[in-house]
Amino acid sequence: MSTPRLTDSAEAYAAWIAPQASLVVLQPTTLCNLDCSYCYLPFRRRRMEMSVETAQAVAASLAEQQLGHVTEVCWHGGEPLAIGPEKLAALMAPFEELRRAGRVRHSLQTNATLIDHAWCDLFLKHDVAIGVSIDGPADLNAERVDWAGRPAFDRIVTGIGRLVERKIRYSLIAVVGAGIDRAVDLLDFLAGLGPTSIGLNIEELEGVNTSRSQPVPARARAFWEAVFAWSADHRDVEIRELDRLAYYLRTIRDGGRASWEAHRYDPLPTVAANGDVVLLSPELAGIRDERYSDFLAGNILDEPLNEILAGAWRLPYVSEFLDGLTACRETCSFFDFCRGAQAGNRYFENGRFDTTETNYCRTSKQELVQALAGIAQLPAASTSTRSTEDEK
Template sequence: MNIPLPAADTDAALAATVPSAATSRPTIPSVARLSAVPNSVILQPTTLCNLDCRYCYLPFRKTNHLMSLPVAQSTATSVNRWAAARPGFEVVWHGGEPLAAGRDYLAALMNPFEGVTHSLQTNATLIDDAWCRFFQDHRMRVGVSIDGTEVMNAERVTRSGSPAFDRIMRGIGRLRHHRIPFSVIAVVTDPSPDVAQELYGFLADLGSDVAGINIEEQEGTNTRSSERDTETVTAFWEAMADAWRHDGRMRVRELDRVLSFADAVLAGERPDGAERLDPLPTVAYDGSVVLISPELAGFDDARFGTLATGNVLQVSLEVLLAEAANRTAWLPEFLAGVDDCRATCPYYAFCGGGHPANKYFEHGGRLDGTRTRYCTGSKIALVEGVMRHAHAH
């Protein structure tokens, strides 16, 4: 299948928003701020994961800290009000491995929520027919974490270090047997053009409707260097765009973002990065709330103390978001970095100033830095790769 792409228009639109690095950009006072109402809320039903992926960033994945029912109930009080005004409001269950909480307990955690769409990100190794019936009964959206072929999936291993690929594929087989739609998230440790072509074909063959592609990041407990050759990563994204255009069975989240950005520019909207940040609150098992970057959950800092904004057992989620600027010790430092990104980076309109977790873990605990290796590989190289593809076609 050949997917039409308005090459000339898209190329021009992207080029207009990505000037050369030498272009002078005046410093603009930051108007970046958190929205008081998120688009979704992430909840951590358990910290436990039955796998031990070598790139995992989670600090407590070997410990079974279960979310208490009062945490879910307190969160639901705010979420239900938001959902009443915003149909389709999403509650995302993301561990650990959410299925490790068990069906009955996960159902009890979900029970207080009304009028929401429940989604879940799983490694699929625990999926059986009973779980499939659970997903159907609760009309859940399912996301599966798999990194591609057996060779590409080598970093996803069990506690004993054994490959998890066969177990993941067995769980996917159950989803397909029950005709349950699913998306995938793949972590790529070796982004190259050949990998992009093979990865797209494999994930599309699985039957996934959309794939999120995460190039491995240095964050949390994953201290492995994320330094990569920028030209190779750009070629990876160009090849991914080419695979999508000529196959088209599966959307790619990152390509959607670039093309949506280009559409907005063509429509005269000229997006300007993070004018209004989605707070994306993550409610941890103990009720603590981390904003914007779920990867910060569970970490403390010598300068700021906790990186959490507060706890839903003490203050409602609505109040935590409304008062986030005063309750989040690290937020002013992060927004200072966003200011610098706005003033100095020609890709700011697309990137929006980066994510706190990437800056924090790549810049030695500082949040006011600018470019990160994550920015280079997953934002800049992404845009440049799609531009190359558009120009070539």
Template structure:
């Protein structure tokens, strides 16, 4: 069974459940209702974060719903509960950008909050990101980004790509590059949560990554999150550190919901349960300290199955030192189990990505 680290380098928080958009591919189960995190819940998380930051930096990612729905006073109240230990506690928001204005920008500057905007590109790439009335949201998001730029705030972007068309990869790259973001994350559409839509699963995905890599190598103004990640593995392999990297404990990546429920392995499993395994939680911060909850997490049946799945990947897959056993949420939502190995997500966002990146780099060199 895989091993979990005893502290977390990143903690995800859901300050509010509501989102003002209704994207067609969104998997969040409570995004249509308004439930907000209390100061007591924030305090409980802040106590653990403060202790962990004595050992290493910790990043708090405010995820939502749409976190900015909370409004400036409510957000600042929660954020203000956090205190750093010996190392920095950094904050970041994952936002759809539509509510960003000058007041929010002043908050981001004052509290050094990093910003990543979810946005799929120009129309028609962005057509699935609609308001609750069904209207397009791109203009609103661009107004928010214009505010970020007026205030000279760096920001990243994350795009969901529904159709990985190799012929349009360059267009997508150029658009985000012109937008002014410093990095772009690309999520090939996945089967996740309440959205059971089919995902593309063929060699067009390799060709898409390859075409994107060609543009990236020639231009280099924009960092691509997935390429950064692949190249960190390559660097470790070249330096002889890949095996050590593969044996490292798994970061628990806790996600704390608005009501104090704690899930793990990122935000994707919050609010979900299985008839076989029960709710995908490991406790609630109202009942125990977050540190204790994470220390006991491996006793939960579903976490045990996740760790078995990671160990199965470690044993079976030569990409393990690159991907660390995949995303548990993708395993579950694709197969109904956590103790499986290869998924469509694996193929599209790891194996085909690496293959496409290598192909694109060679093409860009004219090899």
């Protein structure tokens, strides 16, 4: 990818960042019914709910995107189900014409504890792709508790059972903390629940989760080696991280380098319950930092999304992020696969966006590649055809 050196320009923004959002994250409520010990959300005790007017403004903005462009609208939180099925149905209503036209598709990430048949009816009506957060069997899921400190495990499994009963497909995402030394136990359990795919998020420093110790690269490499070995015996189970690496390798092998390098970052707008918009990382929503004007790119009630994105290159944290991507490309041997450290991880680990390597890079990208190289008994650099790292 040809990127200008001066990344404080609209041209540099256009070279690195896609002009239209393919994923828009909406926060129907800040409230969560759980108090997971590693949670990054600053306002999960408070019930701030999105208005229908805000949802209408987002839908109107997406209607302005070019025909043929499909946008995933991801309902995130907080716990999105904490708003109740009637209110979420009202928030989804403004998108229905776009959904029926194939221009919008819904997804929702949930802890599953509140799923009942009314929720299943809504998921089926709007063809919602469901992601469930669970960290493994009961002992590995022990940090997912409610506000009274009671384990959420049985309620999560019950919610998953209701999805299975209604034949609603779902994916799983596990935060890998204690499970980093028990990959086989973790994967055996998750696969036994019957998901369409499994995502493995090694715990990160982000949001208000800034003081817990983080896994070191050596443990991460051992974890990924165990994941590769498990996957070799369970080829019918899709593991998100392994599939992303495999897709990269296939693309390069099949002559698709030009298309791979032409890839631009999704601006990833996140719309908070009050309509405020932050870019590049949902974890920045609600974080206060005067240096970056609290990361606010605008408010969807005041201006449409296309105008917010058109002026995003002027935001100091966006400009810093572009400088960081340039530095990643010039200094990191994993860049060809990774395409640069994530914006949220840069900020929460290093305090700025124009830095490069993070612990997230090392444990979730670099050690993933190193584990595959070790299994193949090849130097890690051989998995990349140039000395140059993708999104979560």
